[in-house]
Amino acid sequence: MLHTSFSRFVTVFHGRTAPEPGTLVGYGAVIEALQLPVPLPRDIALISTKRRQYHVAGWRVFTPRHAPLDTLWAHLVFALKYEGLDLLFFKKLFAQLPAQAIEEWVRRAPQSRYARTLWFLYEWLLEQRLALPDLTRGNYVPVVNEQLQYAAVTGISIPRQRLRNNLPGVVSFCPLVHKTASLEQYLARDLAGRAQHVLRGLHADVLVRTSAFLLLKDSKASFTIEGEQPAPTRALRWGRAIGQAGQHALSREELLRLQQLVIESSRFVRLGYRTEGGFVGEHDRGTGDPIPDHISARWQDLDSLMNGLLAAAAYLETAGYPPVLTAAAVAFGFVFIHPFVDGNGRVHRYLIHHLLARQGFTPPGIIFPVSAAILEHLPTYRQVLERYSHAVLEFIPWQKTADHNVEVLADTSDYYRYFDATPQAEFLFDCVAYTLEKTIPQEVAYLQRYDALKAWLDEQFQMPDKLVAVLIRFLEQNQGVLSKRAREKEFALLTPEEADQIQRQYALHLVE
Known part of the structure; x- marks a missing residue:
């Protein structure tokens, strides 16, 4: 593995046409060379034959002076330096890479931030200690490069590698978000402050009536997204539940309470975490065989995954992480895991309200009708869900069951722990901005x-x-x-x- 050739000249790569012929480097090169079972990165790194550096959809093009040596170490350094962290990539790489390789890199360059980062990631992700002594000198450097990705403000010092762990999550659940022009613009606009400005000075009666309207509007929209038309009392009941978002700490029991509010009758639906496989998609009309668009997490992994998600949500509430990014990572992570037989979508959207409220993004007594905004942008919402689901589908081995369900045949939990939440964060910010700049002022x-x-x-x-x-x-x-x-x-x-x-x-x- 260490002596494999990684660099590869391409014009088309996995169905993506390169903006110009060039040499594949970084994550894309290593994934291809080692056939790692992970999705390709959002942007593939390419070394141009010309002296220009630029970014186009799906590609980041670098100049010849950025070209790494054709070694695994050099490509990993390039990836960390220019592409940011990909925890899923490293988890799958370390499963194949001998521990001695990491130890050799660290001994050769103990003060290199990249060697220290690889050392930390190996021990953190695999929960295995390498045969290396603790460092005793060197400045503390962050694990997440904050020029490339969003990080927790309240990082944790790691004396062993002299690093600051600013990862926005815990080892059992840690999606990452890349910095993009769209997200940077939204954060600079201080949408939470604008909400306070819109509502400041309103008569108390108008504020109460606005809140009631928004709750009902969001409740109805959340059911409509699922293809349901609830009775008025059911919509009002779920609206009241949304109005309580942020008041109770998240826990397994709280999630089960919310599912029961959504489902109401458990005559045909087993409440609680699944004890069987699950998928989103269709059945073949002739055979009844499942045709999945999305495969839910293996039911045997649900306790571990959901405990990780809840721990990450609790950590991010006080970690200085942007509230909308917290809501995107946790709420979309929940719906990707799909822990319930039914009710996942509405609880997923409730979690958005909960996390925005817990971090003080929404004003007291007001919710942003995010579901109503999602309903206005339903095709884009589906694309955002499918962007994750379709990317990992080929890596999830499954077989059909006698009752036309799916059975996942391997531990696939890492695909739900370490996804790139950038598209989901951008979409959620679009919805939040829509509610603030259109829905609420109109009402x-x-x-x-x-x-x-x-x-x-x-x-x-x-x-x-x-x-x-x-x-x-x-x-x-x-x-x-x-x-x-x-x-x-x-x-x-x-x-x-x-x-x-x-x-x-x-x-x-x-x-x-």
Whole structure:
């Protein structure tokens, strides 16, 4: 393995056309040379024959001066220096790499941050101690390169390798997020501060009504995403649960409570963590065989995976990690694991609310109707889910069962512990921005205009609140016109002139 040739000249690589012919390096080169069972990185590193460095979709192109020597050590250093950490890659690499190789690299360059990082990652990921003495000198350096990826602010000092462990998670669950122009722009905009600004100064009554509307809107949207049309009482009940997001610490028991609220009747669904395989997809209409788009984590691994997810969520709450990135890693990690037979999607979206609230991103008493924003961008949401699922599908061995389910045939837990959460983080930020810049301001403005029209109706006609609500609903349903039937029945006491005047006031106040 150590003497394998890694660099490879390519024009097309695994279906991706290179922006120009060049030499494959870094993670892509090692994955290809060693046939590691991991997805290719989001961006493949390529050494150009020209003297220009640039980034295009799916590729990062470097100049000849960046080219590493054609050794495993040199390609790993290149990857750590320019591509960031890929924990899944290293977990699979270390399963094949003799421990002596890491020890030799460290002895040869004990002060190299890259040798120290590989040493730390080997011991951390495999929970095996190498035959190396603790370092006694050298500056502490971070494990995660914060120029390339987001890290925990409150890192943990590791005297053995003289490193600061700023990984955003724990060894049993640690997705990573790459820094992108989109994410950097969102973080610079301080969306949490903008939410406070939008809601500051609102009358308490308007704030309460806005909150109630947003809860119900999000609850209904979350069911709609799953293809369900719940009864009004069920939607209200789930809306109340969403309104409590952040109040209770996450635990296995809390997740099971939420699943029970979602499912309500367990007559045909076994509640709790699965004790069988699971997948998302279709069945062949002729044979009934499963056709998976996504394979859920092996049920035997659920306790370990979910304990890791819960531990990571608790750690990130106080680690100084950006709240939206925390919500993306944990909530999407949950839905990728798919621990329940049913209810995963709605609990996954609840977790977004919970984590944003726990980290103080959402104002007290207000939730961002993220599910409503997801519903507005449903094709993109599905693409974001499939981007993960399809990438790992080929590495999960499975067979069909007698009841047309799937049985996973190996330990696949690492694929759910160490995924790249960058696409999910970008999508979630898009949804949060949508709610802040469109949904919430629209609802606040509507209620303020509604109250202005209600005040005018009260002054002119002394209408009771219930009748005002009926009147405005009729106008909304009929494009601002009071129908002949309404004029002759519910509002027969109005003169034609008064009805016309109300229509004009409606157009003035409530028609945008």
